[in-house]
Amino acid sequence: MKKRAVFFVFFILCGCVSLAAALERQPNADYRARREALAKKLDGGIAVLFAPVERDDEVYGFRQADNFYYLTGNSEPAGALLIAAAREAKENSPARPYTEILFLPAHNTIQEKWTGPKLGPDDGNATQVTGFDHVEVLDKMRDEIAKLLPPRGTVLFSDLPNFGETSASVVPLEWLQRSNAFVGRVEFKDIKPLMASLRTTKDAGEVDLLRKAVSASAAAHKAAMKAMKPGVNEHDISALMQYEWNKRGCDRPAYAPIVGTGFNSTVLHYSADDATIQNGDVVVIDAAGEYAMYAADITRTLPANGKFTARQREIYDIVYGAQQAAAAAFVSGKSKILGRESDSIAKVAYDYINTHGKDLHGEPLGKYFIHGLGHYIGLNVHDEGDYTIPLGPGMVFTIEPGIYIPEEKIGVRIEDDYWVDASGKLVKLSADLPSTADEVEKAMAAK
Numbered sequence: 001m002k003k004r005a006v007f008f009v010f011f012i013l014c015g016c017v018s019l020a021a022a023l024e025r026q027p028n029a030d031y032r033a034r035r036e037a038l039a040k041k042l043d044g045g046i047a048v049l050f051a052p053v054e055r056d057d058e059v060y061g062f063r064q065a066d067n068f069y070y071l072t073g074n075s076e077p078a079g080a081l082l083i084a085a086a087r088e089a090k091e092n093s094p095a096r097p098y099t100e101i102l103f104l105p106a107h108n109t110i111q112e113k114w115t116g117p118k119l120g121p122d123d124g125n126a127t128q129v130t131g132f133d134h135v136e137v138l139d140k141m142r143d144e145i146a147k148l149l150p151p152r153g154t155v156l157f158s159d160l161p162n163f164g165e166t167s168a169s170v171v172p173l174e175w176l177q178r179s180n181a182f183v184g185r186v187e188f189k190d191i192k193p194l195m196a197s198l199r200t201t202k203d204a205g206e207v208d209l210l211r212k213a214v215s216a217s218a219a220a221h222k223a224a225m226k227a228m229k230p231g232v233n234e235h236d237i238s239a240l241m242q243y244e245w246n247k248r249g250c251d252r253p254a255y256a257p258i259v260g261t262g263f264n265s266t267v268l269h270y271s272a273d274d275a276t277i278q279n280g281d282v283v284v285i286d287a288a289g290e291y292a293m294y295a296a297d298i299t300r301t302l303p304a305n306g307k308f309t310a311r312q313r314e315i316y317d318i319v320y321g322a323q324q325a326a327a328a329a330f331v332s333g334k335s336k337i338l339g340r341e342s343d344s345i346a347k348v349a350y351d352y353i354n355t356h357g358k359d360l361h362g363e364p365l366g367k368y369f370i371h372g373l374g375h376y377i378g379l380n381v382h383d384e385g386d387y388t389i390p391l392g393p394g395m396v397f398t399i400e401p402g403i404y405i406p407e408e409k410i411g412v413r414i415e416d417d418y419w420v421d422a423s424g425k426l427v428k429l430s431a432d433l434p435s436t437a438d439e440v441e442k443a444m445a446a447k
């Protein structure tokens, strides 16, 4: 009885804050700063973005679109966002201040019985909870856009699909066109390059969330090192790891987990994860969790029975050496992650691999390093970002050399997550996870 009374009070206190509380969110000011930074890139234009609608067949439940989340911290479906840059008065159009509106669908009490309470536009605390200057009902979007459009038209930035793709924005944009929201000449531009440029550099709050994703994922890798032995199935390891990072606050895998034994270790995006691990195999484990929308990306390669053969260790040491060489060559403000030019740390890794060891035919091993050295991580495991500029403070990315020799059934990849701190120092976020062949064998022996 007492318990029930306590629960009732709790419900009264918390029932009014209906924004999904499951995700750890940054302070509202962080999302606001991103919206203002975007407004400065709009060149007087308007940005309109739409959150996807909730589908009832989503395996892990609704997940907000990355760009929408980046600008709002809002994890609920079917909202929309408008950002209009300030503009000065011109001939026929009056001056306009910076404007931001979050549009939310009206409460649907029947739907909320199925999918849970949502924040509605008429909830008294909506601006306080979301940190937006204005929160309006979605139905008003057409009128609000029409109010902001100068008579001579403008540029409207949105999430336009690439050829053959769909985006959350296409259908609502078509509807807005039909509703004559877009008076005057409206030129559509894709917002993705602007968003990619903003997302290239992470703020302190994002780095904190990435650290948590990495730490939970590293713990899962340690559990895999203890559980690994001949006779277990790839999916046993995959399931164990998902349990371990979820237990530490992750919501889902950051990508399809790869647990590949023997020949499968040489298949880059192997995802069947259903073979039995054999004595003498190496097992590539490329698996990590997503924490509060932020993705880690970690790979380790383990000897199935706890001891590398001489040949496996030789290949392993070369991959590890290439990762070390790339990290050592890193210069903030100069190095690039892609390409084979002299300022690329990918070239450093390739050259290391190509000048160490040989295949069974006496050929150098460079040709077995068949993918890029790394990529940004963030809201997406292959995060949007500007790859044309050098790596510098605030960027978070992977360094993941690999050698894959199908003929020998040996694939080795070692992948860690790195952050460039404010002083330009390269910080390995996954540093406490065993890395060298000796460290891996030792961690596996400690069962």
Ligand SMILES: [Mn+2]
Binding pocket: 297, 375, 398, 400, 415
């Ligand atoms: Mn990766």
